[in-house]
Amino acid sequence: MASISRDIINKIKAEIDIVELIGEYIDLSSSGKNYVALCPFHQENTPSFTVNPNKQFYYCFGCGAGGDSINFIQEIDNLSFQESVLTLAERAGIEVDIKGGIDKEEMKLREAIFSANNLASKFYNYLLLNNDIASEAKEYLNERGFNEEDIKKFNLGYAPDSWRGLYNFLSDKGFNQEVLLKSGLVVAGKNNSYYDRFRGRVIFPIYNVRSEVIGFGGRVIDPEDFPKYLNSPESPVFSKKKLLYGLNISKEGIQDKNEAVIVEGYTDVLTAHKFGLTNFVASLGTALTREQANLLKRYCDKVYIAYDADTAGDKATLRGLEILRQAGLDVAIIELPQDLDPDDYIKNKGSDAFIELESKAPDLIEYRIDLIMEKYYDQSANSRLKAAKAGVDFLATIKDELTQDAYAKVLAEKTEIGYKEIKNKIEKVKKENKKSRSWKQQNRAQEKSIEEDTKDPEWQVLAYMLQNQKYREIGIDKLDPAYFSETTAEIARQIWGDIDITATEVISDLAEEKRDNLARYFFTEDRFPSKNKFNNLIKEVITGNIEKEISNILIELNKSKECDYINNLLLYYKRLLRLERRDV
Numbered sequence: 001m002a003s004i005s006r007d008i009i010n011k012i013k014a015e016i017d018i019v020e021l022i023g024e025y026i027d028l029s030s031s032g033k034n035y036v037a038l039c040p041f042h043q044e045n046t047p048s049f050t051v052n053p054n055k056q057f058y059y060c061f062g063c064g065a066g067g068d069s070i071n072f073i074q075e076i077d078n079l080s081f082q083e084s085v086l087t088l089a090e091r092a093g094i095e096v097d098i099k100g101g102i103d104k105e106e107m108k109l110r111e112a113i114f115s116a117n118n119l120a121s122k123f124y125n126y127l128l129l130n131n132d133i134a135s136e137a138k139e140y141l142n143e144r145g146f147n148e149e150d151i152k153k154f155n156l157g158y159a160p161d162s163w164r165g166l167y168n169f170l171s172d173k174g175f176n177q178e179v180l181l182k183s184g185l186v187v188a189g190k191n192n193s194y195y196d197r198f199r200g201r202v203i204f205p206i207y208n209v210r211s212e213v214i215g216f217g218g219r220v221i222d223p224e225d226f227p228k229y230l231n232s233p234e235s236p237v238f239s240k241k242k243l244l245y246g247l248n249i250s251k252e253g254i255q256d257k258n259e260a261v262i263v264e265g266y267t268d269v270l271t272a273h274k275f276g277l278t279n280f281v282a283s284l285g286t287a288l289t290r291e292q293a294n295l296l297k298r299y300c301d302k303v304y305i306a307y308d309a310d311t312a313g314d315k316a317t318l319r320g321l322e323i324l325r326q327a328g329l330d331v332a333i334i335e336l337p338q339d340l341d342p343d344d345y346i347k348n349k350g351s352d353a354f355i356e357l358e359s360k361a362p363d364l365i366e367y368r369i370d371l372i373m374e375k376y377y378d379q380s381a382n383s384r385l386k387a388a389k390a391g392v393d394f395l396a397t398i399k400d401e402l403t404q405d406a407y408a409k410v411l412a413e414k415t416e417i418g419y420k421e422i423k424n425k426i427e428k429v430k431k432e433n434k435k436s437r438s439w440k441q442q443n444r445a446q447e448k449s450i451e452e453d454t455k456d457p458e459w460q461v462l463a464y465m466l467q468n469q470k471y472r473e474i475g476i477d478k479l480d481p482a483y484f485s486e487t488t489a490e491i492a493r494q495i496w497g498d499i500d501i502t503a504t505e506v507i508s509d510l511a512e513e514k515r516d517n518l519a520r521y522f523f524t525e526d527r528f529p530s531k532n533k534f535n536n537l538i539k540e541v542i543t544g545n546i547e548k549e550i551s552n553i554l555i556e557l558n559k560s561k562e563c564d565y566i567n568n569l570l571l572y573y574k575r576l577l578r579l580e581r582r583d584v
């Protein structure tokens with residue numbers, strides 16, 4: 001934190017509107033003074049994620065995640081504090097001067113992994129282009145339609161079929177074993193030995209949005225080898241669930257068209273690019289995640305899924321597609337001919353034919369009705385009922401009434417059961433669902449609300465002090481970190497140690513639990529208290545502390561069993577304190 005000046009952080013925060021920022025990731029709807037949404041950090045059906053535009057803070061009443069715009073970027077894009085400050089600075093058009101360079105171990109490690117990855121990609125690429133040992137790999141790529149120009153353009157590579165080729169190369173360049181292990185490029189063997197993870201494979205470097213190499217995918221050349229695809233493991237820079245392969249080269253295409261096509265494999269993305277289809281990304285694993293959905297939502301409003309026919313219909317895939325829909329994306333499913341992946345299809349039939357497929361793609365809801373029909377319907381009366389019932393259960397989960405109604409008609413047509421019947425059934429199922437939901441909600445509301453009397457004055461005082469300079473001065477004048485208990489003292493020390501410290505800085509230094517707790521107090525305190533009320537809170541902190549001290553003394557005295565008189569006096573004093581407190 002020390003390396004980015006406080007002025008800059010404040011300037012950035014003043015430029016960025018948290019509602020606008022978060023609104024780019026998830027759909028916010030206004031609710032009184034706040035905005036609410038389904039929480040991007042935990043799974044839920046009713047929105048408990050709340051953004052307060054006045055305080056420029058967010059807080060989730062479901063999972064407790066909370067913070068300001070910088071924290072939000074940190075969490076949702078998996079960035080370090082500095083990286084998220086830099087990201088927001090760029091957005092706000094503010095230049096950031098990092099004093100003293102990188103100051104965190106973690107930052108150093110990430111940087112080292114990035115440069116090891118970058119060098120590794122050059123190593124692999126060089127071998128593929130220039131070394132005879134890569135001839136089979138080259139042949140394989142040529143067969144798939146990638147020539148030397150493509151290899152250069154997409155930085156494809158070859159990992160030699162040796163145990164320590166890359167390890168030796170990177171060690172010679174000065175990378176230590178910790179970096180190599182954590183990058184996932186190298187695996188630890190027995191007796192302190194190390195060996196290369198990727199051996200005898202065609203290498204596809206995987207980039208983040210900023211076109212830094214974060215990991216690799218390796219494909220076997222010999223079809224008998226196993227596994228067919230091998231990816232880098234999770235690392236400080238590589239998180240599969242937050243990643244879309246090809247987004248770095250496709251983001252502009254996606255933005256221009258306001259549409260993305262999600263495919264399964266690396267070569268699908270690269271072939272598409274070769275044929276001028278520049279809005280493809282691959283999911284590396286077919287079950288899409290909320291993080292990936294949010295990432296896409298930043299660039300477009302519509303996505304096409306082009307998986308092979310078997311994958312598209314399976315349950316894990318469908319869950320992923322629902323996540324896309326919940327993130328506010330229109331989802332359509334491209335139906336490819338059996339046994340053709342997008343790669344083959346585009347190569348054989350051209351990009352126009354693929355665009356033609358896009359135009360015929362059913363949207364997710366229709367597609368799901370089709371799947372239900374396929375599963376149950378065989379033209380018998382009984383199968384029609386079964387299909388209708390499954391269809392009704394599905395349609396009842398759709399929130400938008402108009403959409404629901406439109407597809408009730410589709411289901412009625414397909415099952416040849418009257419639209420009215422279908423509509424009635426949907427209403428009935430919705431009512432039942434609602435009953436069980438509101439029961440759950442009530443339970444949760446009881447659990448989560450902070451009752452007035454469970455508020456901790458120490459947290460309250462610190463939260464006010466962090467949000468307002470006037471209260472901060474009063475607090476510093478009348479209190480001292482020693483008055484605070486163990487949990488809150490850390491925050492108090494920061495404020496007393498540096499009267500200008502910002503809430504962001506304090507929050508960024510805290511462990512997650514404390515940070516979320518502080519954010520909760522920022523949120524539940526609706527307006528600033530009067531000066532009197534604030535003074536009372538200060539008093540409570542002081543008396544609370546004195547009571548604690550007295551209790552400690554009493555315990556000590558009890559141990560010695562000697563001074564009954566003093567003991568009684570102290571008890572009396574404690575009672576007086578309590579009475580005094582009630583008065584104010």
Ligand SMILES: [Zn+2]
Pocket residue numbers: 039040041042049060061062063064065
């Ligand atoms: Zn949450």
